[in-house]
Amino acid sequence: MMTRSPQARTNRLTRPSIAVAAAVAVTAGVVAAAPDAKTAEPTPKLSLIAATTSVTLDSWKEDPGVYLDLGTYLTSENGAFELKVTRKSYKDPVVATQVLRNGKKTTTKALPAGLVKDFSGLPDFAQISVTDAAGKTVLKQTEAFCPNNASGRIRPDAPAKSKYPQSCPVNPFTLGSVWGVENGWASNTYAGYYAKPVQLAAGTYTAKISVTKKYRDLFGIANKPRSVKVTVRERSWEEEESQGADASARSAAPQSSKSAAGHQGHQGHDGHGQGADAPAASAHAAHGAPARPEAPAARTAGATPTFNVGHGPYPPAPPALPWALKKESLQRQAFSAATVGDRPGQTDGSRQAPAAKPNAKRPTGKATVPDVPKPDLRSLPAYGITVSDGYENVPGKDYLAFSANVWNAGPAKLVVDGFRSPGKELMDAYQYFYDAKGKQVGYTPTGTMEWDPRPGHEHWHFTDFASYRLLKADKKESVRSGKEAFCLANTDAVDYTVKNANWHPDNTDLSTACGQENSISVREVLDVGSGDTYTQDLPGQSFDITGLPNGTYYIQVLANPENRLKETNYKNNSALRKVVLGGKKGARTVKVPAHHLVNAN
Numbered sequence: 001m002m003t004r005s006p007q008a009r010t011n012r013l014t015r016p017s018i019a020v021a022a023a024v025a026v027t028a029g030v031v032a033a034a035p036d037a038k039t040a041e042p043t044p045k046l047s048l049i050a051a052t053t054s055v056t057l058d059s060w061k062e063d064p065g066v067y068l069d070l071g072t073y074l075t076s077e078n079g080a081f082e083l084k085v086t087r088k089s090y091k092d093p094v095v096a097t098q099v100l101r102n103g104k105k106t107t108t109k110a111l112p113a114g115l116v117k118d119f120s121g122l123p124d125f126a127q128i129s130v131t132d133a134a135g136k137t138v139l140k141q142t143e144a145f146c147p148n149n150a151s152g153r154i155r156p157d158a159p160a161k162s163k164y165p166q167s168c169p170v171n172p173f174t175l176g177s178v179w180g181v182e183n184g185w186a187s188n189t190y191a192g193y194y195a196k197p198v199q200l201a202a203g204t205y206t207a208k209i210s211v212t213k214k215y216r217d218l219f220g221i222a223n224k225p226r227s228v229k230v231t232v233r234e235r236s237w238e239e240e241e242s243q244g245a246d247a248s249a250r251s252a253a254p255q256s257s258k259s260a261a262g263h264q265g266h267q268g269h270d271g272h273g274q275g276a277d278a279p280a281a282s283a284h285a286a287h288g289a290p291a292r293p294e295a296p297a298a299r300t301a302g303a304t305p306t307f308n309v310g311h312g313p314y315p316p317a318p319p320a321l322p323w324a325l326k327k328e329s330l331q332r333q334a335f336s337a338a339t340v341g342d343r344p345g346q347t348d349g350s351r352q353a354p355a356a357k358p359n360a361k362r363p364t365g366k367a368t369v370p371d372v373p374k375p376d377l378r379s380l381p382a383y384g385i386t387v388s389d390g391y392e393n394v395p396g397k398d399y400l401a402f403s404a405n406v407w408n409a410g411p412a413k414l415v416v417d418g419f420r421s422p423g424k425e426l427m428d429a430y431q432y433f434y435d436a437k438g439k440q441v442g443y444t445p446t447g448t449m450e451w452d453p454r455p456g457h458e459h460w461h462f463t464d465f466a467s468y469r470l471l472k473a474d475k476k477e478s479v480r481s482g483k484e485a486f487c488l489a490n491t492d493a494v495d496y497t498v499k500n501a502n503w504h505p506d507n508t509d510l511s512t513a514c515g516q517e518n519s520i521s522v523r524e525v526l527d528v529g530s531g532d533t534y535t536q537d538l539p540g541q542s543f544d545i546t547g548l549p550n551g552t553y554y555i556q557v558l559a560n561p562e563n564r565l566k567e568t569n570y571k572n573n574s575a576l577r578k579v580v581l582g583g584k585k586g587a588r589t590v591k592v593p594a595h596h597l598v599n600a601n
Contacts, residue, residue, distance in 0.1 A: 043100055044079040046221045048072060048211050049154075049186065054229035057200075061236040065197025068128060070228045072209045073186035074145065075154055081147060081219075082164070082180040083111070085119055086497050090173070090381075090596040094118060098219075111218070119174045121146035125215055126189045129208045130200070130230065138205070139198055142212060143191040147179040151187040158184025165503045169493045171405065171533070172600035173380040176497035205230040359521065362419035363430055363443045369566055370442040372435050373412035373500075376568045379466070379557040379575035380405040380494065380531065381595050387588045390542060398588040399542040400579070406466045406559040407494040407531025410501065414526040414565065416462055416488070418449035420519070426450055427522070429462060431565055446564045449524075451517060459487050459514030460522045467561040468536060470543045471554040471576070478553065479543045481536055487514040490530035501529030550582050 051071040059066050074081075082099040096116040098109045116122065125145035132138050146168035153159075164180035181187045189209070210225035384403040408414055412434065418427030427449040433442040449460045465488065468481035490505035505527040515522035526532060536542045543555075559573040567573075583589035592601035 043220070044081045044181075044183070045077045046081055046181075046219050047075045047077070048189070048209070048221065048224060048226060049075055050209070050226040050228055051186075052228065054231070056231045056233060059200065059202070059232055059234050061234060062238070064199065066200050066232055067190075067195060067197050068130075068143075068207070069188075069190040069192075070128070070207050070209055070230070072126070072189045072226055072228070073151075073154075074147070074181060074189055074211075075186040076181040076183060078183070080164075080180055080183045082178070083147065084108075084176075084178055084497055085116060086176040086495075090598050093597065115214075119169045119177045120144055120194050121149075121168050121179070121191070122215065124212055126191075127210045127212050130198075131206050131208075133204050138200065141198075143189070144194050145187075145189050145191070146194075147181050147187050149188045149190065149192060151181065151185050153184060154186045155184050158182065163503065165493055165496060167493075171380070171492045171494065171531075172383050172598050173405070173595075174492075174494055176495035176529075177493060178496045178503065200230075200232045202232050202234040205232065359417055359523070362417075362428065362521070367430075367444045368442040369444050370433050370435075372433050372441060373410070374433065374566050374568045375412050375414040375526065375528070376409040376572070377414070377526075377559040377565065378407055378409050378572045379559045380407065381575045381577040381598075382468075382555040382557055383577070383600055384535065385555070385577070385579060385590055385592050385601050387545070387583075387590050388542070396546065396586040397544070398546045398586065400470065400545045400555075400581075400590060401536060401542040402468075402555055402577075403533055403535045404466065404468055404555075404557040405492055405494070405531040405533040406526075406557070407492065408526045408528055409495065409498050410528035411499045411568075413500075413502070413528050414488070416446060416524050416565075418460060418462070418515075418522045418524075420521065427460065433566075444566060446566075447562075449522065453517070459516070460519065460524075461487055462524055464562045464564055465560070467558050468543075469556040469558065470545075471556055473552040473554075475554055475576070478548065479545070481541055481543060486532065486534060488524040488526050488532055489514075490525075490527050491533045492531045493529065494531040496529045498529050502527040503529075505530050545581060545588060546585060548581060551580070553579050553581060555579060 049072065051073060055069070055071055057066045057068070079101060082101070083096055084099055085094060085096045087094045093114070094116055095113075096111040098111060100107045100109065121144040123144045124142040126143045128139070128141055128143060129137060130139035148165050148167050151162060151166075159182055162180070162182035162185055164182060165178060168179065169177055207228045207230050208225050209228065210223070211221050213223075215221060216223055382402040382404050384401075386401050388399050388401050389397055390399040390401075415432040415434075416429055417432065418429045420427045428445065429447045429449050430443045431446040432440055433444075435441050447462070447464050449462050452459060452461050465486045469477050470479040470481075472478045489507055493503075495501065496503055505525075507525050507527075514524070534541075554576045557575045557577075560567065560570070561573075563570060577595060578593050580591040580593070581588060582591065594600075
C-alpha cells in the first residue's frame with residue numbers, strides 16, 4: 001500500500017484544509033478602478049470585501065459543527081501584498097518581513113517581533129462576531145489569515161495568474177515561505193484547515209467580519225466591517241440516504257431506453273464518473289440521493305493548491321472524503337476502497353504532467369558531471385510519530401510509525417530519468433545537469449528504478465533515494481526501515497525563500513512522472529525549495545519495536561544514503577529526532593520531546 005502522506009497524523013484523519021482556489025465575484029463599485037500607473041502609491045492598498053451578502057452553511061448530525069467560510073476576501077490594489085517568512089534554524093523564531101516593490105526598487109519592512117509564530121498565516125487577523133435572529137451575540141472569535149489562500153482576480157486587467165504559492169505550509173519543519181496577494185487579486189480570509197468548527201443551531205444569523213486593529217494599523221487597512229447573513233441548516237447523511245433510496249425506487253418504473261440512458265448519464269455525472277471504487281459519498285450521489293456537498297479538501301502541505309496525491313492511506317482531494325469517514329470504524333474500509341484507480345484528484349500514475357516528460361531516448365556519449373549548479377538534498381527531522389499495530393491487528397506487535405521528508409535546497413532541481421532495456425525488470429537511472437539558462441549539459445548514471453506492482457503503488461520507484469534508521473541512545477544503528485525506493489514528488493513547500501525556489505512546481509503528485517508498467521522511460525523531479533514526504537506506517541517501513549527495551553532512541557532520516565546522486569553538499573543529508581519508548585509489549589508508548597523550538601510530534 002502506498003504510505004505517502006501530505007502530513008503525518010497523530011489522528012488518522014484531520015480537519016479540513018484551506019479552501020479550494022476560486023474566482024471572486026465582486027459587484028460593480030465594490031472595488032475601485034485600477035489606479036493610474038503614474039499616480040499609484042508605492043505601497044499596496046488593502047481592503048476587506050464580501051463576495052456575497054448571504055451564505056448557507058451545513059451542520060451534519062453525524063459530525064456536528066459549522067465551518068465559517070463566509071466569503072470575505074482581502075483585496076490588494078496599487079501593487080501586490082507580499083510577505084517573506086523565514087527562520088534561520090529550528091533554534092530561532094519565525095521572522096516576517098513585508099516586501100515593497102516600486103518599479104525596479106525593492107524595500108522591506110520588518111513586522112513586529114513575535115507577531116508571526118509559524119507558517120500558517122497571520123494570527124488573529126479576522127475578527128468574527130455572530131448574532132442570532134434576536135440580536136444576541138452567540139459567537140465571537142478571531143481567525144488566522146493565509147494570504148496564499150483561495151484567491152481570484154477582482155478586475156479583468158489584473159495579472160492572469162498569481163505569482164505566489166497557493167497555500168501556506170503546514171509541515172512543522174518548514175524553514176521559509178512566501179505569502180502574497182497579487183495586484184488586482186483577492187484572497188479568502190477563511191482560515192480553512194486552521195479553523196475549528198463552531199456549534200450553531202439551525203437558524204438564521206448575522207456575521208460581522210472585520211480586520212483586527214493591529215493589522216489595520218500595520219498595513220493601513222480601512223476600518224470597514226462586512227456583514228453577511230448566515231443560514232445554518234442541519235442535515236443527516238442517513239436521512240438523505242433514505243430519501244435517495246426512495247428516489248431510486250421511484251425511478252425503477254419502466255421507461256424508454258433513451259430516457260433511461262439519459263438518467264444513467266446524470267447519475268454518472270453526479271457521481272463524478274468514479275466507478276465502483278469511488279468513495280461512498282459519490283456512490284450515494286450516483287444512486288439518486290441528494291448530492292451532499294463535499295467536505296473541504298484534506299490538509300495541504302504547501303506545494304499544491306489543496307492537496308498531496310498518493311502520499312498516504314487516504315484518498316486525496318478533490319474529491320474529498322465525506323466527513324462521516326472520519327469515524328475510526330470506517331477508516332480502513334475507506335482506505336481499501338479509495339486508493340486504487342485513476343479518476344479526478346487521484347491517479348494510478350499513468351498520466352504525466354507536460355513539464356515532467358522524460359527524454360525519449362537514453363543519453364549517448366560520455367557521461368560527465370559538469371561544473372554547474374546542482375541540487376542540495378537535505379533531510380527534515382521525523383514527525384507525526386506514533387505507535388501502531390501496523391494495520392495487521394497482530395496481538396503483541398508494536399510498530400513505530402513516522403513521517404519523513406527529504407527536500408531540495410537548490411540551487412538546481414534534481415532531475416532523474418529512468419530508461420528501460422527491452423525485457424529487463426529494472427530501469428537504468430541517470431541524473432541530468434543544466435546550465436544557468438536551463439540547457440542540458442551533462443548526465444551521469446545514478447542507480448536504478450524498479451516497478452512496484454502493489455495496488456495503491458503501481459508506479460516506478462527510484463532506488464536508494466533515502467533510508468531510515470532507529471538509533472539507540474548512543475546513536476548506533478538499532479532497527480532499519482526497509483523503505484528506500486520512492487517515486488519523487490514535490491509534496492511540501494519547505495523553503496520557498498532559497499535561491500531559484502519554484503513556487504509552482506509541476507510534479508506535485510504521483511500523476512506527474514511515476515509512469516506505468518509498460519513505460520519505456522520516466523522522469524522524476526524534486527524542485528528547488530520543495531520536499532517529498534512519505535509516511536512510514538506499514539510493516540517493513542515503520543520500525544518493529546516489539547522486542548526493543550524502553551528508553552531513548554533517535555529516528556534518523558538519511559537522504560542519498562549511497563551518495564549516488566551528485567549534490568552541492570553531502571554533509572547535511574542526515575537529520576535526527578529524539579523519541580522515548582515506554583509501556584509494555586502490545587501497548588507501547590512514545591514520547592517525542594520538542595526539537596529546539598519546534599514542539600510537534
